[in-house]
Amino acid sequence: MAKQLSKEERSKRRNRRTKNQNEKAKSWIREWLDALLFAAVAALIIRAFFFEAYRIPTPSMEKTLMTGDFLIVSKISYGPRTPMVLGVPFTNIYMQGLVLPWTRLPGFSEVERNDIVVFNYPIDIAPIAGKTNYIKRAVGIPGDTLSIDDKQLYVNSEEANPFPGIQQVYEVDVRNRIRLSASKVQAAGGTIYQSRNGNSGSYRINMTDEVAENISNWPEVTNVELFVLPDTFNEYDRRSFSFSSGFNNHHHMSPVVVPFEGQTVTLTADNYHIYEAIITRYEKNDVERNGGQFIINGEETNEYTIQQDYYFVMGDNRDDSEDSRFWGFVPQTHIVGKAGIIYFSWDKDRWLPRFDRLLNVIHD
Known part of the structure; x- marks a missing residue:
């Protein structure tokens, strides 16, 4: 017969089993906590130095990038920046007034002309990493000479490359007593921006060149041409700040060289608006100005040597994008x-994913 355990021995066995179960539970919890901690640290490192997810909130890059596109952005392409501020991980909350010493690590390449880049909005009042993220096309790289004539961008005296997704506003005339259908225009890929003569007559439509060519063949349409502001029109009377004051409007821009590291510029009363933000805001110099006379860091001079490279960016939705034409260069x-890459896209109007955009590689 099996030996019967005493009450005391049975109690000891129960206590040992309970202790073993508790230790296993604690071990399991520790393993999960360790795994979560490792995953969080790995995600922070990946986010800080390799890749980060972004969402397109506005139509400024349509039709190349759509509102509701979710992107993976490569930080290693141009070289990641070491942390600039201390903040709450995975949020935009950071410690005010504390800016860390930082540097940019080596990347695979420099920004090339027409790359689609994410950058910190330069004129935000915040530490660099605390500024709003913007995305635009880098149409001008350091040393390029840019100009705009009747909305046509010129780079180094040559017409800039066209891209299929670029949208602009066109004027569309239709036959008498015919109303242009907004739904038909939308189905073709355009958006009626303005009806100039009530419900018929002339319309302004935001669309790509391809859509404009298509609409020009509609039987009710008599004429399609690019809408261009006259060069005598000064839209900046309505603006409190404009990089392009001295230019008439964003459909026309006199030639300007995109600043580059080591470039020495001669400052005048006529061109200081181009370089003011660079000298004072981005390169932290003290400037006193009296007309065409300048005192920089206590020294009277009319010359300044640029300390870093800059870029000129534009949205592909050319008439619905505030970019370097308005607020200047990106340091x-x-x-x-x-x-x-576009890893997901959400159409808020239809409340459906755009399945045709999933996992699309973004081409320059």
Whole structure:
């Protein structure tokens, strides 16, 4: 017969089993906590130095990038920046007034002309990493000479490359007593921006060149041409700040060289608006000005040597994008990374994913 355990021995066995179960439970919890901690640290490192997810909140890059696109942006393409501020991980909350010493690590390439780049909005009042993220096309790289004539961008005296996704506003005339259908225009890929003569007559439509060519063949349409502001029109009377004061409007821009590191510029009363933000805001110099006379860091001079490279960016939705035509150049320190892939896209109007855009590689 099996030996019967005493009450005391049975109690000891129960206590040992309970202790073993508790230790196993604690071990399991520790393993999960360790795994979660490792995953969080790995995600922070990946986010800080390799890749980060971004969402397109506005239509400024349509039709190349759509509102509701979710992107993976490569920080290693141009070189990641070491942390600039201390903040709450995975949020935009950071410690005010504390800016860390930082540097940019080596990347695979420099920003190339027409790359689609994410950058910190230069004129935000915040530490660089705390500024709003913007995404635009880098149409001008350091040393390029840019100009705009009747909305046509010229780079180094040559017409800039056209891209299929670029949208602009066109004027569309239709036959008498015919109303242009907004739904038909939308189905073709355009958006009626303005009806100039009530419900019929002339319309302004935001669309790509391809859509404009298509609409020009509609039987009710008599004429399609690019809408261009006259060069005598000064839209900046309505603006409190404009990089392009001295230019008439964003459909026309006199030639300007995109600043580059080591460039020495001669400052005048007529061109200081181009370089003011660079000298004072981005390169932290004290400037006193009296007309065409300048005192920089206590020294009277009319010359300044640029300390870093800059870029000129524009949205592909050319008539619905505030970009370098309005607020100036993007400093190299503000470059975050290169747009790589659309991993998801949400159409808020239809409340459906755009399945045809999933996992699309973003081509320059």
